[in-house]
Amino acid sequence: MAFTTKKSLLARVRAGDNVSWNEFYATYRPLIFLCGRDCGLTYDENEELVQLVMCEIFHKDILGKYNPDEVPPDVTFHYDPARGRFRHYFKGIVRNQSLKLYRKRKEFFDIDSIPEIADDTHFDNVWEEEWRRHIFTQALDELRAQVQPVTFSAFEMYAIQEHPVKEVADFLQLSVNSVYVAKNRCIAALQKIIEKLDKR
Numbered sequence: 500m501a502f503t504t505k506k507s508l509l510a511r512v513r514a515g516d517n518v519s520w521n522e523f524y525a526t527y528r529p530l531i532f533l534c535g536r537d538c539g540l541t542y543d544e545n546e547e548l549v550q551l552v553m554c555e556i557f558h559k560d561i562l563g564k565y566n567p568d569e570v571p572p573d574v575t576f577h578y579d580p581a582r583g584r585f586r587h588y589f590k591g592i593v594r595n596q597s598l599k600l601y602r603k604r605k606e607f608f609d610i611d612s613i614p615e616i617a618d619d620t621h622f623d624n625v626w627e628e629e630w631r632r633h634i635f636t637q638a639l640d641e642l643r644a645q646v647q648p649v650t651f652s653a654f655e656m657y658a659i660q661e662h663p664v665k666e667v668a669d670f671l672q673l674s675v676n677s678v679y680v681a682k683n684r685c686i687a688a689l690q691k692i693i694e695k696l697d698k699r
Contacts, residue, residue, distance in 0.1 A: 508637075512578045512585050520557055520574040524549075527589075530633040534593050535600075537625040544600050551596040556589070590626050597622075638692040642685060653678045654685035 508526050512518055531552050535545040557576045582588050643651050649671055656667045657678050668675045 512576070517575040517577050520553070520576070523556070523576055524553060526637075527633075530629055531593055533629045533632075534625055535597055537629065538597055538622065540597060540600060544604075548593070548596055548600055551599070552592050555592050555596065586630060590630075593626070594622050634693055634696050638689055638696055641692050641696075642689050645688065646685065649673070650681045650685065653681035658682045658686065 508518060508522060512523075528549050531549045532545045535548040536542075540548060557574060578585055578588070642654075646654075653667055653671055653673060656662045656670070657664055662670075664675050664678050667673075668678050671678070673681075
């Protein structure tokens, strides 16, 4: 079933490989943004949150210097695996920068109205939910790179989009049994990928 194996960005970060700003931004911006949104930040605050988190991770003050989508390729990030699991390090930065943004607007709120971001349990729940979604998306991308296009299409149409199996088989010119086999193989592979990614 497997044809190519692409080392995921998360695996490369965890291994201490250099990762470019652009690749990290494209991969992790949605996760940062959604965590901020789930904790009550506004759209503009979430955009600022993404930039603050990126600058802290990359140890670069690029705010106002570059368009976030056009940062030079030589701006790279190197994670020291001795710090422990990257997800915990990353979570701490996102939470701390979110709190800083709330403090910036504290004059508009009394202390009781500052949202649950200050509550460790609430933020942990938000982070875990968004992290699971992020890992699932990354795992799907990795799976797509590992299997034949028709195999992934059969899995995606039947297992994810929930089209009737006969409709999928007819559309892809496969037997019904082949669709079932593709689904089962992809689910097994996806579970292994998710387990591997989630350990990092």
